Amino acid sequence: MPGMVGRVPTSAAAVPGARSAHGTASAILGHPWGGTALGPPDSWDPAVRAVVDLVLSSPVPMALAYGDQLVLLYNDGYAELIGDRHPAAIGRPAAEVFVDVWHLPGVGDVLERTYRQGESVLEKEAVLPVDRRDGHAAEQATFTRGHSPVRDSAGRVVGVLTVAAQTTQVTNHLESLSDFAAALAGTLTLDDVARVALRYALDAFDADRVAFAVDDPGGWRTVRRVRGELLDEADERLPPLWRRVSGDSTAPLAVTARSGVPIFTPDGQPMREHAVDRHDQKVRALASVPLRSAVVRGGLAVGYHQAHPWSAAERALLSASAELVGQATERARRFETQHGTAQLLQRSMLPEHLPDLPRLRIAARYDPGVDGNAAGGDFYDAFLLPTGGLGVVLGDVAGHDVQAAARMGQVRAALRALALADPRPDAVLTGLDRLVASLGAEAGTHELFVTVVFGVIDADRRSITLASAGHPAPLLRRSAPGQPRAEYLDLPTGAPLGLGCRPRTATMAFAPGDTLLLFSDGVVERRQQSLSVGLARLADVVAEATSGDPRALCAVATAAVAGATEDDVAVLAVEYAVRPSRSAAMEMPAEPTAPSRVRHWMTEQLTEWQVPETIVGAAVLCTSELTTNALLHAGTAARVEIDLSAERLLVSVSDSGTRGTVTRAQTDTLSSRGRGLGLIEQLSDAWGTDPTVRGSTVWFEILLPAG
Missing domain, CATH: 3.30.565.10 (Histidine kinase-like ATPase, C-terminal domain)
Known part of the structure; x- marks a missing residue:
């Protein structure tokens, strides 16, 4: 059916002035029309002949379906749309040519109604399959079609004129913009926004160079991507490569960001005076549009190595894209400000440096839960005791707010003070229990939930003495000959602090080559998954680690259990080295x-x-x-x-x-x-x-x- 089934234009025939690629006009004029309802050309009605001349001379895909059988006559543009159905479709009834889709709603019935009832029909959006030359299955394409009755000199309806325009690209752009908005909604930081914006702009506009700029104190921060630049997963984990541009720069993107006025250059050398390298020097066509945000200033630029006329549709799409980037940039700025404050508070309450000992190697890792935008209550510590032992602790104060972080700081400081006075783990936790109970009474709440595990490592005696107040049992990786193994220590758990905790201690061997791992429940707990599954997975991963190095085990442990967690994650590892490093x-x-x-x-x-x-x-x-x-x-x-x-x-x-x-x-x-x-x-x-x-x-x- 005219304008219904075809192929995305892939040859010069689709370009005005290049119709000879198909020679459709010659084929039409040379067809034996005498055997059809249209009759020989010299007998055509003047009004019909005028329509035929219009069809053959138009660069727009057009077709005439003539007579009761709707015999087809069309131009080069239409021949390109219908693909391999041309040239056999010339002079044949439309129902035969498009037999595979004629029965579909909006296909044969529309053409029949226009012919029988003499009514014009405009279909602004029709999605139909199109043939492909590469042998693959038909793909969906979007068309805008107009069907008008054709009358002869006597005023009788003798056919239907169809004008078809494929709008697949416009539809794809709109769908891409929707996907872009969804991707931006998942960004948190400015680096995330830059990655998503540059990737989208490069693909959606099929550009050679794209750039993004945002205001920075005294100037602008810019980042770009160029076509053909290879970025693998490792690169995506790195922050984008930002460059600083002075506030009074006359580079197109800086001018747009500063003035809020878009700049469109269809051909020239817009980057000549500001080119960083050959990629910038080769840009001939450049569009720079502002972010249009009330809070941040910046811009988005798209460039080509060839001349490129900027259509009204492209300008509108660029403007809409930049507006989405502006909104995401605002959110990222707010997040980074809040995130930085929360992280500074959190980390200021954790030890900045862990002890550096010849035989005991120590490492720790803390990852904030939820969205990383709030301070949490997980904490760890390691410090030398007057007895020569090493005190190690990991705890969890319930909550993800400033109050939880403040209480965590109080508990950590009190624990160290108690341990320096009397390092016995049961005595330390007993004293902490009284503190937490006092803090709860002072705050008028019985919901102050604190768990902690504290231990003393005696390297000379090759032993660990531990006590726990409601905290998960530590994991010990033993460097057994042949195959390392990981086992949870048989440690009495006890009640959380503040609830009359009566901790009991346990002492076990800690030999050279062994590594002790303390962790918070955020490491192993996942929604809709049994805790035992997470614990088993952690033990397996730690046992299979390439070495007992504490820093490596901390990284392995935090990634051991698949799935996202909304809790904080804290890990502390201590390795008893076989020999001093x-x-x-x-x-x-x-x-x-x-x-x-x-x-x-x-x-x-x-x-x-x-x-x-x-x-x-x-x-x-x-x-x-x-x-x-x-x-x-x-x-x-x-x-x-x-x-x-x-x-x-x-x-x-x-x-x-x-x-x-x-x-x-x-x-x-x-x-x-x-x-x-x-x-x-x-x-x-x-x-x-x-x-x-x-x-x-x-x-x-x-x-x-x-x-």
Whole structure:
């Protein structure tokens, strides 16, 4: 049926002025019309001939269905739409040509009604299958169609004129915009917004270069993506590469962000004076639209390497997209402000540094629950006791608010004070029980729910003494010959603090090679899943870990149980090293030469320690990538630490800054991207990222060959 079934235009025939590709007009004029209801051309009614001339000369897909059988006559544009049905469709009844869809509502019946009743019909949106040349199954396409009765010189209806325009692209854009809005709704941070916005703009507009800008104190922060730029999953975990632009910059995106006025350049060199590299220099057509937000200022830019006329539909779509980005940016700004305050409060109440001991290696990890936008009550601590032992603790104060964090701070401080006076775990928890009961009475509530496990590690006696107040039993990874195993300690649980807790202690062996793991219930609890399933999964994952290194086990433990949790997650791990490890550290300045200096320092240090050459090469390469990323995405000085034990090499890079403050000179001098985390995944045995009080730490571990 005319305008019903066809193919998305794929050849020059669909372009005005290129109709000779099909030669449809020649085929139409040469067809033996004498054998049809239309008759030979020299006998055509003048009014019908005028319609035929209109059809054949129009660049718009048009068809004439003539007579009771609705015999088809059409132009090049229509031939492109109907695909392989052309040229056999010329002079044949429409019901035969489109027999597979003629019976569908809105297909044959519309054409019949127009012909029989002489009524014009406009269908603004019709979704129908289209043929494909590549042999694949038909796909759905959207059309706007108009059907008008054709009258001869006597005024009689002798046929139907159909004008068809495929609007699939417009429909796809609208659907894409809906998907874009849904994706933006799931973003939390400005980095998330940038990732989603750039990915959408590049695909939706089939652009060569897209960019996003947002106001920053004294200027603008911009980030871009270019077509063909390879980004893998590892890159997506890294923050986008932001660049800083001065507040008075005359770059098109900065001008749009500052003035709120869109700029459309169909052809020229809009980036000539502001190009960062060849990708910018090649841009000929550029559109910059403002975010149109009352709270933040910024813009979205789309560019092409060829001249590109900006249609009214594209301008409207760009404007709508930028408005969605503006709304998401507002939400991200609010979240980051609240998130930063909550995290600063939370982490200021946790120990900034854990003890550095020759035989006991310690690591901890804390991940906020819910949406990461509230302070929580989970806490951990490790500290040296007057007796020479190591006190370790992990607890949970119910709640996800400032009050819970404040109570957590009180409990943690009181526990350390009690332990320094009398380190016996049962005595410490008994004293804490009185404190929590007092805090509950002071607040007039009996709902102050606190659980905690406290232990003392005696490395000389190779033992651990623990007591628990309603907290999950710790997990002990034993480095047994042949196959490590993980087992939950047989520890009397007792009641939570504040409820008349009468804790009992348990002492068990803690031998070189063993690792103790304390954790909060957020590690193992999931909705609609038995707690025993989570506990079993944690034990299995810890036992299967490549080593007992505490930092690696913390990362493994927090990711052990699948599924999201709304609770905070806290883990503390202590490894009794088989032999003391060797450590070294270097402060890395925030300058472009830092990665090179780190490479030389690390190569010399590891060579002096007689680390195998293959391990040195992999470790130096991974560390170089981490230091580069720290400069690119944090922009501050960083600290590189290496720790070598008999079993593994552990390297960490810790930054202490905010993102987006790297200067233009630094980003130009450093590598533009690097494969960073992708390389680390390939060359290391374990890796992870840890948030710290004033920044973040990325680390990796490489196991050493036996002997």
